[in-house]
Amino acid sequence: MASFEVIGGKALKGEIVPQGAKNEALQILCAVLLTDEPVTISNIPDIRDVNKLIELLRDMGVKVGKLASDTYRFQADAVNLDYLDTPEFVAQGRALRGSVMILGPMLARFGKCQLPKPGGDKIGRRPLDTHFVGLEKLGGKLTLEGNDFYRISAEGRLHGAYMLLDEASVTGTANIVMGAVLAEGITTIYNAACEPYLQQLCKMLVRMGAKINGIGSNLLTIEGVERLGGTDHRMLPDMIEIGSFIGLAAMTGSEITIKDCQIQELGLIPDTFRKLGIQLEFRGDDIYVPAQDHYEISTYLDGSILTISDHTWPGLTPDLLSVILVVATQAKGTVLIHQKMFESRLFFVDKLIDMGAQIILCDPHRATVIGLDQRNRLHGITMTSPDIRAGVALLIAALSAEGRSVIENVEQIDRGYQYIDKRLTALGAQIRRL
Incomplete structure (x- = not known):
């Protein structure tokens, strides 16, 4: 099995083109x-x-x-x-x-x-x-x-x-x-x-x-x-990759432009990240994510805690909830992540807890994330990628964390993300395939 060695805590910058869906x-x-x-x-x-x-x-x-x-x-x-x-x-x-x-x-x-x-x-x-x-x-x-x-x-x-x-x-x-x-x-x-x-x-x-x-x-x-x-x-560009790159930019405080996004086909994805406090700017069909030191989770109008859940289209795709959960760990505020469709998809949160995240796994479908507001950075650990989407979420976490992380079983990530290590290295990430 291949692994990624990741040295985190580095801001990235540049343009990236999403793969086909x-x-x-x-x-x-x-x-x-x-x-x-x-x-x-x-x-x-x-x-x-x-x-x-x-x-x-x-x-x-x-x-x-x-x-x-x-x-x-x-x-x-x-x-x-x-x-x-x-x-x-x-x-x-x-x-x-x-x-x-x-x-x-x-x-x-x-x-x-x-x-x-x-x-x-x-x-x-x-x-x-x-x-x-x-x-x-x-x-x-x-x-x-x-x-x-x-x-x-x-x-x-x-x-x-x-x-x-x-x-x-x-x-x-x-x-x-x-x-x-x-x-x-x-x-x-x-x-x-x-x-x-x-x-x-x-x-x-x-x-x-x-x-x-x-x-x-x-x-x-x-x-x-x-x-x-x-x-x-x-084929259309991959909306899951686009969402992953938005989350990556926020978690690492990076300035990234995502090219040729077919924005009209993204549904609720941009607005969901905005609910986490992430700034986005549409430039034609590109999405510009400015570097942010801080982002704050919205609440409902009555002040109650925000819930982000998946649903059939035009609801939010379940494939992005793993990334959204990781991004919330460094936001200011609290959010309930409700994964309705798959009962084992949140089980990777133990690895994030080991990295220093504050997450309560309520049951197989729900996790409460208490954001650290960048005050306490995640720290690098050795972990294993359990599936495609959790794998890229862990990669984003590792890129934002202080120190060295090793992600094993990256064949899972390779199943869904094209040359991800090389493409992120071109933005300034420090990733080495072992």
Whole structure:
């Protein structure tokens, strides 16, 4: 396992460009399976999870051509269905959470798919029921082998259906949409996810010939077509990276400009950081974060303690709560962080407490953070990254802390953040990969 050695307490300065969006990439890449024509995708991040998915597609028989450092052309005109029966496929599927999104396109186009229970972050229960219930309503028949291997098939073409999703799952909605675009008849999906990345998928499918109404809302109506064609697609910048860089600037008292942010797609993210007292300035599509020695958490109008919680879009993405929690440790004031979706995502706070943070873990979903107002700086320790988002939050904490920190298992960070050590070093951070 690789580690980062971090010497903290240094102010950073400069410009940084966010990578392409990881969570969009995992959907968009699976959508290439819906057509036998070429699909060109740009702004693809060079990160472990995305590269593993590209490798999986290649091994399934998809032609993959790298046109530039962030641009690939895919053509799924010779998919090898027999590969799904190999031990290699099982190993690849288990190693990657995003592999679940091959189910919808494979079922729609080829009438069958199978998959081991996908891997990914260990952040609590992440059931796949929404995926399978939706695909079954389209005509798929699910067989479960043991507790961790799924087979789904359909006799003939899928058919449209009405469905009210039990949760607005982003990946579940993506899978159902990709199944429905080639189904016969009309599919209506109520309580659909409407995140910008899901909107990007729908817009790409429309360019390929799909008929989708209601994009951006929680009610999607899809009229199935017989086939889809190729297209070109450019992915959005990663909103989680943008939020992470805002938090980094605040924690380290740094002056940073985040370039090309597609600000209109960030939802509540900028205003949430403003509630923590962080100054932001929009300069065109760039976000300028000035150096601040001090930032103060807002309260509600009646003076009660602020609560920051995650919610389905347009609420705050759960992927940023780890960063927001870390940033609050050096603010003036108190905030309750309420992580509703995953019951294990706050368990990294013991490492922050060891660094000197004042945090009360109320239960698996809630933590109260008493900000130190920069009076008592965090101090460096040796720690392990438990998942992607906690990993980058710990990296931000280490960069703000006094002394030397070592973060182990940084492969977790590499799964979601492209060349993060090199990019932050260019801003003046002292990070060494061991």
